[in-house]
Every structure is written in C-alpha cells, then in structure tokens.
Amino acid sequence: MSQKSQMKYSVSDLLPRRVWNEIERVSKERKLTESQKKKLIEEVIKHYSKAFFEPGEAIGIIAAQSISEPATQMTMRTYHFAGSAGIQVTLGLPRMIEIFDAKKEPETPMMTIYLKKEYNDIRHAKKLADEIKERNLQFYATDIRLDLENFQIKIRLKDGIKKSVLDTILTSLQKKFKEAKVRIRGSVLTLEFPSDTDFKKLQKIKKVILYTHVSGISGIKNVIVRKEGDDWVINTLGSNLSEILKLKEVDVKRTKTNNIHETEKVLGIEAARNVIIQEAMSTLQQQGLNVDIRHILLVADAMTFSGRVKAVGRYGVAGSKASVLARAAFEETIKHLTKAALKAEVDEFKGIFENVMVGQVVPAGTGMVELVATFGRGEHGSRKED
Amino acid sequence: MTNVFFNGMFLGTTDKPEEFVKFIRENRRKGLITEQVNVAYHPHLDEVRIYTDPGRARRPLIVVENGKPKLTKEHIEKLKKGEIKWSDLIKEGVIELLDAEEEENAYIALTEDELTPEHTHLELDPSTIMGLSASMLPYAEFDRGDRVNYGAKMIGQAIGMFSLNFLSRVDTKSNVLIYPQKPLVQTRTYKTINFDDHAGGQNIVIAILSYEGYNMEDAIIFNKASIERGLFWSMMFRTYEAEEKRYMGGQEDIIGIPQPGIRGYAGEDAYKHLPEDGIVNPETEVDSDQVLIGKTSPLRFLGSMDQFITGLENMRESSVRLRHGDHGIVDRVFITESADGNKLVKVVVRDLKKPEIGDKFASRHGQKGVIGLIVPPEEMPFTRNGLVPDIIFNPHGVPSRMTIGHLLEILAGKVAALKGEIIESNPFDPYPEEKLRELLEKMGFRYDGREVLYDGRTGKKFRSMIFTGVIYYQKLDHLVSNKIHARSRGPVTLLTKQPTEGRSKEGGLRLGEMEKDCLIGHGAALLLKERFDSDKTTVYVCQNCGMPAIYDRIKGKVYCPVCKDSKIVEVEMSYAFKLMLDELKSMLIYPKLVVEE
The missing domain is CATH 3.90.1800.10 (RNA polymerase alpha subunit dimerisation domain)
Incomplete structure (x- = not known):
C-alpha cells in the first residue's frame, strides 16, 4: 500500500474500526486488488453515510413512533398462539411492556444455558439439566401427617429414592430444623420435635416443610434440552444466573437470562443493555414486525446510560428529564412543581416539550440552527447566478 | 338451605328449591298465582329469585310439556274464529311470559320439529329471536350476522315519517322525508307495527356497476334527474325557544326588539327580521346567526354601584339566534305560557335538504355509503327500454361483506315492482329465490336479474350485463350540510385566548399531541411554532x-x-x-x- 493511498483511506475516519477491520478481512479473503479495495471502501462509505441521522433529527420521537406503531398492531395478535411445544413464554405486547417498564422479575424468567466445548454433548447436557432442576421435598413425598401426641411430623416418601438423595434430604432437613430429630425408617421420614414445641408452630412447619429445598438450583423450575445448530442447549424456566455460572460445565460467555435486573446485578450494566436489546428485538421479530435495531438501541441506551436500569416512565426515563415543565406536564404535576419551587430549580428550556409549551421554536430539526453562515462571493469563486 | 329473594329482598329459605320453583310455576299456569310472577332458581348461586317488579322486559313463549307444545291446532282454529283471545291462552297456561331471569331456567326450542322431552318452551316463531329493528330486514338470514346488526342499527337512523302529527310538534330537532314510500319487500313486522304510516325510505332502481371510480370505497352515485324529481328530499325542523323569565327584585326579561345602547347590542342588521313584538313572522327566510326572538334580560351580576342605575345600562342582550351555519325558513311560531306562567315563545325553523355529495344512505343490509357523484341523466347508463337507475352501487361492496340479502332484495324488489304487489319475505321463512327467478322470466326479464346496459356517455353497450333491480334505500340522519365545517380565523376562548372547540362555536381543529410529534419527527420546527401561535x-x-x-x-x-x-x-x-x-x-x-x- 503506497503512502498516498494510505492517506486517502484514513480520510475515512467516518467508518468505525469494526467496519474498517471487516473491509480488511474481506479484501484479504477475496484477494482484492488495490483499486478494487478502493472501490469497496468508497461504496461502504457511501452506504454508511446514508445511514447517518442528520444533526437535529428528532431520533427520540422517531424511535418512539417506530416502536409504538407496530406495538399497537401487536395488541390484537398476541395471546393467539396455541399448542406450541416447549416452555410457555410471555411474548408480544405484555413482554414489550415488561422490558420497557424494567420489571424486577419477568413473568416467565428464562435462561439459555450453553455448555463448554468439552461438555457439549447430549449426555452431559441431559445430566446437567437433571442436576440443576430444582427439587424440593414435595417431589419425593407422597403423604404428610402430623402426630400431635408425639410431636412428630411423618412424611411418607416415594419408593426407590437413591441413598445419596436420602442423605441430602436428611442433612437439609436437619439443617433447617435444628431442634428436631430427623430419621428415616423404611420409606417413612420422621421429624421429632421437643415436647415443649407449640402446636401452632408444628402446624406451620407442616405447611412449609414440603417446600424444603433438596437438590438442584433454586429458581430453576423446569428444564428442556435442545439442539441449537452444533450446540446442546438447556432452556430453563426460572432463572438463577449467579448460581448457574458457577457450574464447571457452563459456558460463561454465552449463557444468558431474560431477567434484566438479574443480569445487571451479576454481569453489569452493559450486559443488561444487551439483554434489553436482544429481548426487545426478538419479541418484535417473533410477531413478524420489523423494527430497525437502532430505535431499540436508543431506548436501551436511554434506559441504561446512568449506570442503573431505569424504566421508561414516571419513575425512570421520563421522570428524570431535565426540564421541570416537561416533567410537570407529563405526570404528577403537583409533585414536580412543588419540588421545583422548594429547590428553586431552573428550567434551561433546552428540551422540546417546554419550548412547545411557551410557543418557542423547538431545538430540533430546522430549529437547531441558530447561526446561518452566508458564504461571501469572491475568494472561493462566485456563484454562477450572481 | 337455599335463599329465596323476592324483588331483590331476602324473603326466606327453602330446602327444596327445585320443587319450590316448580310449585310456583304450576300454580301460575293454573291461574292460582297471577301470571305476572316470574321465578328462577340459580343452582350455581344457590338462590331462588322471584320477580314481580313493574318494567321488566318479558317475552311470550309456548309452554312445552313432555316434548309436546300445549298450543294445539284447536287453539289456532278457535283463535281464527275469534272464539278465544290471546289473554285466554295466557290464562290457560298455553303461553307464558318469561323475563330475563326465568329465561335462564328455560330450554327453548326454535322450531317445533327440534322439540325433545327436555325442552320447556317453544318460540312462537323463529323470527321472534330478533328485536324490532332486526326483524324489519328482509332476507336477513342470507346476510352475515354483523351485517344484520349494522342494518338494524341504521334503520333507526333513517329519515322518514317519524310521527304523523309532526306539524303540531315542537321537537328540538326532527327530520321528515318528503315522499316516503313503503318498502316493496317487507317482513311480517311491517304490518304489525303499521310501518306504512311511518315509512323510512324510498324504493329506488339500483345498478351494481362501477362508474369512473366515483363510487369507490362505498360511495354511491345518484342520478341527478331522480333528485330533481324529488328523490330523498327531506325537511329538517329545529325549534328555538325563549321564555320571559322573572327574577328576584321584580325584574324580568323583555321579549321585543332590543333597544340600541344595551349591553351586547348587535346592530340593526341582526334584528332586521323582527316585527314590533320581537318574534319573527312565519315564512321569513333566515340565515346563520340572525335573531329569531329578540330578548333583553337584566344583568346577572350587579356591581355595588350598578344596582342604582336603572334603565338601559342595566340590561343585557339575550336574543335567540339561528344556529351558526344553519339556514332556513321560519315554519311555525307558537306563543304560550310556561309552567311558571311566563310568556314562552317557540319558533320552528324548517330547512329543505336535497341529497348532495356527502349525504349518507343505506340499504337494509348494512350496506351504507355516501354520495360520491351526482350524474346528469344523459350520462347515466340506461337499458334497452330507456330505464335509468337512480343509484349506481359499487360491486366491490358485496364479496367481502357477503350480503346476499342485499342482492336477493334487489331481485325481489324488481319482481314486486313488475307485479305491482308487495312481496312478504319473513326471517327464516323467505320468499323463495326460485320463485322470484321464475316470475322474472315470466315477465320477460332474465332470470338472473341482469340486463344489457348502455353507457350514457358513449352510447356503447357494456361488455357484460349489469345486475339491475329495485331496492329500498334509506336516507340516514348524517347530512353533510349539518356537519360541514372549516375555519381560518375565528372566536377564541376568554380564559386561554386559544381557538374555541366545536362546529357550533366556529371552532378550530385541534392539532393534538401526536400530530405535534409528527411535525417534530419531520424536524419542521418553524412550522410547528407557527401552528401553535x-x-x-x-x-x-x-x-x-x-x-x-x-x-x-x-x-x-x-x-x-x-x-x-x-x-x-x-x-x-x-x-x-x-x-x-x-x-x-x-x-x-x-x-x-x-x-x-
């Protein structure tokens, strides 16, 4: 590559590094000549600059319209999926609302667990799936009885439970109810409490004892093993990212959950942003709606740029607008006005809404420009019509 | 223990609700209890409810016992001879009236041949499942359910002869069709409710055809000659009233020409139609915002000094004017006394409404549309015999809506017009289609109702034959002349100085929140500023x-x-x-x- 052509290329600071690398890779792969490469770059620049927004473009409003218009269509079509195999998932409009409202826990929390290369086969996948599935005592029990005379709770267990499982049941129960004597005789599990135990307490214990965690990872209610391309994947209903990531078989890089807040807590805000984008995009695509990803990116950025996940709404993005007037006009007018009065807030009139309110030119589109340069005649050559 | 409620009040309990209910019903049928009692047992609530309230809607049904209706041939014979009456049938327990509550306990057969031992009642006729308006649709069972619904809704909006004494009434607003016709295709209901005296439309000749796209999207094309001969002319009456009210302190309104100099005096021109008594004379042509009844009232809120001022300065103009945008001729003036003994003036203004582009019309099959074009007769299509349709209806209105009843009515209407007889076609008992076709052929027309039509503009024969016939159409109470509205400058509200809202106040059309977003989305900041100026x-x-x-x-x-x-x-x-x-x-x-x- 000559120095001159190098210069010419680097003019294209327009392109981000990733695109630049891609060009390099493709031209090497296809063995492009210098002129061909030049052409390619020119073409890429042309397309890339076409995709730019102009300064002052109201991208927020366009994003809002681009997402909500298809969302209105979605209202009518959701709920009408019947008989699909696998785990029943919240999708369509309810899921969209969940994502943008940044709900603490999704209606159907789900994980997609990928396996490391050495464990990426059906045998390991099935074994792991079985291991992580949460099981509590109820799963092993057939009957429960309260013996008030002897202060005992008797649980009849299923037949053919492995010795190791029995041991875990024993230890976990003993751990939970330290004052009781726990023993197994045949298929009957007996907890004997001290004779001064309150009857009411025993009744309460009887109610909760069956929910004692025995094996698996808590929160993982169901598991399904699927093949996804070359990979064996475990889909779970229920989510517990931090525990799953501790397992040695799990590919930490690819495993994910649809719980935004959990992701934020375990992996950080960038990961949470990605979850928002992925979930929103896939929800829309499942409904056959094509929304440009940049709109979603914008919303996801707005929700996460502060370093914490904020919902789109009163207590999130809209509630943290800079302008008092814009906030007061949206929701909770009195709250915002009184607070602003107490704190002597200043409205800078930099947003759209407050300027519409007072009847000024909004700082967007043609209203962005405050100074117009007039090019003088002479030095740079006069215009033809002059 | 089942709770028993009487007209919504707790009455007592029973251990055998089913027997209890049965006992009441049997005694009612025997005539031991008045027939106005209805009783129902709701097993899921474990409640017995007895109702005798006035104002319940009830409907008659034939009582069925062991799969056999109690109404027999003898009853019908006797009824025909006039030996017994309807009330005798109720007394005998042959027919009983159920309310909504007791209907929940009934198992009602639609026709006699579907009766089983489980049935408790039988419909008098299958068509009684429909309400009044729906039972007025001919060939309703050939239309999709939703169309029947729309059709029944629109019957209620039809302009017709709503009341025969309309000339002595002072309704706030009423419409009367000038030449109402009874439909050529009727159902039994029409006779029952005396529809001939209250017709709500006209029979018109229709051609199912497109015409230069002026009947796209449900528009219809009218023949100008038909309109000029009086088709679908109607009158709109509107009543304006003023009362000479008395106020505290011996002050009162004065009906008369307001004196110049009072507050709100509108200028001589506004009062030009008023004779000395301040009430317009009949047959005066009046226009928008002109005064019909001149009136002056005492000021409502008196300041501390104002009350010592008497005379003109203390009076306010409060005349009654013709509504903004309206026009008309004063039809009748009534001067009478109100309940309080005050002078009461009512002025009825009439306005002739000829069909114009934008007026809404509908057949009885949920097929509505507005006029898209009024064509001179010479440019209308015509048949070999010189027959010109009144309305051109777009064929695209039919397939997706599947209103076969609409097509059958055209066929039936054609037969009725040719025979000179009214055709009765009842719901679930239609006048047979084959017979219509047979009669059409007998009278020298094609069996399918299609005819060779010639284009009025070119004189050329249309390449395909056009379905032509007669159908009953209704002019609906959605006339453009009552809705048309535009504004550039105009009145503003006092508080905000923003334009008023609504046609009657000459208001502006709001550019709302979402419309605002669109302008921002396009970056049209300066346009947006101007719109909100x-x-x-x-x-x-x-x-x-x-x-x-x-x-x-x-x-x-x-x-x-x-x-x-x-x-x-x-x-x-x-x-x-x-x-x-x-x-x-x-x-x-x-x-x-x-x-x-």
Missing part, C-alpha cells in the same frame, strides 16, 4: 425580578412596579403559558423569568 402574546418582563412589567398608556412608559428603574424586555410567549405563570403565582410559586435582550 394561535394564542401568541407579547409580555413585558422586568429583567431584574423576572415578572411581568406594566405598560403605562398615558405616559407611554413601561416599568416594573417592584423594581421601578429596571430594564424591561419584550418576551413573546403563548398566552396559555402566561396564564400558567399567573396561576403558579397564585399558588405561591415564584416563576422567575430569566431573560436576555
């Missing part, structure tokens, strides 16, 4: 304290009453915002405007 005001603001300053007209000076010698800046803002600043101040919030020159 309707309440623009200039406020003088003190640069020191950020509050509005005072303009002293006499000295020609602007100054701030607080800071005296401070700098004053002119600020342009919407009046609504200025109002908001004032309201904030009233709530002890100090909205300081930080301004630069």
